[in-house]
Amino acid sequence: MPDFTYLLIGGGMAADAAARGIRELDRDGDIGVLSEEPDPPYARPPLSKGLWRGEPLESVWKDTASLGVTLLLGKRAVRIEPAARQVVDQRGATYGWHKLLIASGGRVRKLVAAQASDRLIYFRTVADYRRLRELAGKGKRAVVIGGGFIGSEVAAALALAECKVTMVISGAGIGANVFPLDLVRFLNGYYEERGVTLLVNQSAIGIRKTGRRHAVAVLGGADVPADAVVAGLGIQPNAELAEEAGLAVEDGVLVDERLRALPAGGGAARPAVWAAGDVARVFSPALGRKIRVEHEDAALTMGRYAGRAMAGADDGPYTHLPFFYSDLFDLGYEAVGELDARLEIVADWKVPFREGVLYYLDHRRLRGVLLWGVVGKVDAARDLIAEPREWDAGSLKGRIP
Numbered sequence: 001m002p003d004f005t006y007l008l009i010g011g012g013m014a015a016d017a018a019a020r021g022i023r024e025l026d027r028d029g030d031i032g033v034l035s036e037e038p039d040p041p042y043a044r045p046p047l048s049k050g051l052w053r054g055e056p057l058e059s060v061w062k063d064t065a066s067l068g069v070t071l072l073l074g075k076r077a078v079r080i081e082p083a084a085r086q087v088v089d090q091r092g093a094t095y096g097w098h099k100l101l102i103a104s105g106g107r108v109r110k111l112v113a114a115q116a117s118d119r120l121i122y123f124r125t126v127a128d129y130r131r132l133r134e135l136a137g138k139g140k141r142a143v144v145i146g147g148g149f150i151g152s153e154v155a156a157a158l159a160l161a162e163c164k165v166t167m168v169i170s171g172a173g174i175g176a177n178v179f180p181l182d183l184v185r186f187l188n189g190y191y192e193e194r195g196v197t198l199l200v201n202q203s204a205i206g207i208r209k210t211g212r213r214h215a216v217a218v219l220g221g222a223d224v225p226a227d228a229v230v231a232g233l234g235i236q237p238n239a240e241l242a243e244e245a246g247l248a249v250e251d252g253v254l255v256d257e258r259l260r261a262l263p264a265g266g267g268a269a270r271p272a273v274w275a276a277g278d279v280a281r282v283f284s285p286a287l288g289r290k291i292r293v294e295h296e297d298a299a300l301t302m303g304r305y306a307g308r309a310m311a312g313a314d315d316g317p318y319t320h321l322p323f324f325y326s327d328l329f330d331l332g333y334e335a336v337g338e339l340d341a342r343l344e345i346v347a348d349w350k351v352p353f354r355e356g357v358l359y360y361l362d363h364r365r366l367r368g369v370l371l372w373g374v375v376g377k378v379d380a381a382r383d384l385i386a387e388p389r390e391w392d393a394g395s396l397k398g399r400i401p
């Protein structure tokens, strides 16, 4: 049985960042990266952005192997045995560890009633990107289900690839869960000007195959013919392994302020098990509650922090409030904290829908900041959110110039 000083479950961005964190302190310790994917760690954000704007596929690889780690690819951890300090994979092989990181990320939500189809892609991995590239191209009909982060980015990417794109969105439009309605309506029009057809307030229920033709079935509406279908329906954390190993799971693996996994039923953290990235839920002092953030900055900062901690660093509590970003054609934004369209939103536009700052308030406490077409202000936004005071439109406007 291979026996690692550090075993990382998951081969994503958090695991890569953890391996780098370990190497900041420990140049020689054995690191094993156990990943279900056949590909080595890579950056996911370019899959729906840069790669459609001319960046080469080679640019996504993280080059984790150069850190002197053992990449165990195509291997899915099916059981963690904390007492024996080992992990078992899908073929029954076992891997020993002295320190373990759970960085198993999330898996895509699927359409409830959809038949399996080689045209349907739940977009998450570089394999999904490769498959979509095979199906996409000038004049090809692409249907994107969902108007959230992934759906809106992939729809823009496919339009740039000269596909005929239709979006089927169950809500009011693009980003309806996070943006105020006037911005959603602007985005709907903006996409339509770029040739994207929007079917809003409509639910896709599956794929219908007639001979060699494929179409997306829409509840109460006409089928939409498709050469490629991308569903961006969000993810759920891969936390079952942790739960079965007796760790506390609340829509994600619960960790303490040092990212150590907490046991189910309460008590002190497990001394040798950490969790980071999309799968981990940690208390945020700035927001005053536990958060699980499905964004790159969280994967990178938590991963590095956990890796350093595993190698013996004492960096104090993890208090970082992650930022995130997105590109929609030539619009872009950065954001910090909680963006939820149900909160009170104070909009401070310099140029309506092109450049401005939107503040998200919950009972007058600032919870999130959207920097629309504004760059370099993430730290200022973080500082404002951390201020323990009440706000209103008057006191917020102009705060981030």
Ligand SMILES: Cc1cc2nc3c(=O)[nH]c(=O)nc-3n(C[C@H](O)[C@H](O)[C@H](O)COP(=O)(O)OP(=O)(O)OC[C@H]3O[C@@H](n4cnc5c(N)ncnc54)[C@H](O)[C@@H]3O)c2cc1C
Pocket: 009, 010, 011, 012, 013, 014, 015, 034, 035, 036, 037, 043, 044, 045, 046, 047, 048, 075, 076, 077, 078, 103, 104, 105, 106, 123, 124, 125, 150, 238, 241, 276, 277, 278, 279, 293, 294, 295, 296, 297, 299, 323, 324, 325, 326, 327
């Ligand atoms: C297309 C796309 C675009 C994105 N764009 C942005 C963006 O613009 N900005 C932003 O902030 N964020 C973006 N994100 C989100 C960001 O990529 C994620 O937050 C980040 O990848 C999370 O990293 P992670 O390592 O925690 O999890 P993941 O990247 O999900 O990696 C987890 C890995 O663990 C593996 N795994 C799971 N279970 C097991 C198991 N039992 N055994 C072994 N291996 C296992 C998985 O196969 C996977 O390789 C995007 C995501 C996608 C998919």
